Amino acid sequence: MENLEALLHGFTIALSGNHIFLMVIGVLLGILVGVLPGLGAPNGVSLLLPLTFGMQPVSAIILLSSMYWGALFGGSVTSILFNIPGEPSSVATTFDGYPMARDGRPTTALATAFGSAAFGALCGVVLITVSASWVAKVALAFGPAEYFAVYFLAFASFVGMGGSPPVKTLVSLAIGFALAAVGIDTVSGSVRLTMGIDELVKGVNFVVAVMGLFGIGELLVAVEDEFHVKAISSRVDWREVFRTLIGLPRYGWVLLRSAAIGCWMGITPGGPTAASFMSYGIAKRFSRRRAHFGKGEPEGIIAPETADHAAGTSALLPMLSLGIPGSATAAVMMGGLMIWGLNPGPMLFIEQKDFVWGLIASMYLGNVVAVILVLLTVPVFAALMRVPFFIIAPMIVIICAVGAYSVSNSYLDVVMMMGFGVLGYLFKKLHYPLAPLVLAIVIGDKAEDAFRQSMLMSKGSLGIFFSNALVTTLVLLGVALLVLPPIWQMIGKMMARSPAQR
């Protein structure tokens, strides 16, 4: 009940005219970056970040999180109407969304996607409302060893469950850690890893990495394909929208299962992209209408969309209560929190009640605003897709360059941004995941500090990570996530081989 009271208080903060206005702006900008190829939620949020430094933290986070919701929705629009995923997490939506739209039912496809997306987001927010303050309370008892164990668990789940080749994930993660260590060491004060470049003393900013990896990298991947936009009618028939939304509960089981997958993948940082693919795969395996998948099957839209949004929303739960972001965009927002002078983690729920509950209340409102706005603006943003790529591409390069420069007024950052762009292109092409790299840059220092503090407490003995039931469980869970998937894979391969040998 305490939570409900706090939530109501949050609504009084979120429901001011100023904040509703920020939500509308945020959602519209979000749909814009979601629709444009090469710009996505992580970029959009980092671009906006320097502009929020003068704002109240609660207003700033409402703007940024609304942009996130908008981007999640915008990505689905292009997936369905143009077969071009605007966001990596909406790739799975193209499998059935585009065929349905192509067969003359674009409104049904869009309404199915938005309806299930809203349901997924709602599940994520309810989960946060119910459990965030409880998790924070538990986390208050955490010492450095427990914190390091939680970080370890988070990174292990990336490697074990992220869906990319494990060693490539590990390399991506470790590069992020190394980049986080560049600059002045917070514990000893000594300068590390500058490789003789004095300017690197200030460190490598995560915004610079995000601009390059996700902006330039994505652009280079997008330019390879010849861009043929086939226009499907983008007019929205409102009666059809209502008919579709009323019919959604028929798929109750798919909705619930996909939301559960999404929430799980959001909390353990598997991220929305992995969640949507996993949910689509599971829906296809267990559906009675399996043969219709890939040809415009509603379940094939519901499953990835629900999971995508449930994961995107619940990624904020570990960010708020533990200080561990569950997705790349959440990592950028967490970077913002630290810049605004807030300390993400359990203390937020005690020291910054207004901030936390204002944000949670705004998540309910922001998603409603997003559904309405995205339906209203589908024709406008669909028209934007007809702007030729050769006009959009230089604009995005300029935006990324200015965005990287404005972080700390440094030209070196712009050059590094281009370097990250090439790296992002290579990584995307070869299926190295990018999210772990960004996550590690943002929380690398904190993870390292936690490790070194625990070592100080135990005078150099690793035994501290097995000193009580809680920390032992966390570490063992992390190890299990790390080693079990490859073992299962091996068992699966052996099982498949043995009947053939007989």
Next chain:
Amino acid sequence: MVSRRSLETATAILTGAFGAAVVVSSLDNGIGWSAAGVDAGTFPFIVGLIIFGGSVFNLVKGWPGNDYAVLNPSELKRLAILFVPAAAYVGLIPLIGIYLASAIYVFGALSWHKRGAWFFAGIAAVATALALYLIFELTFQISLPRGLLGEALGF
């Protein structure tokens, strides 16, 4: 034509070199245990070893069976058409400043792709520079680089 194998190899060498540089550089900060606890270089040292080891693994794993093409000549050409001007743009910034560089970049890109549309490209170029100035310099008071040329002109 670029094969998956050569791309995998290039990336693994790139990450491996970075890992090796991290390992070597972290030795300067000291690794291991001292009176102040874990030395500053320890964590980067371990991380560098992981990067290096993982890169060697990826290098070996990326070799067999990956001799199919992932980039055909026309894709490579499109990549170059996007990347080379973008890199030139970034290279121009310290010389002539971000405003002029952006305008030239937009003008060049548009008039290249849509030959003859000089007027349209010109308008877009001026609009880009103006938009940057209005949004960043005036609204958010973020001063963008003016380059050597800007300094010489006292802008």
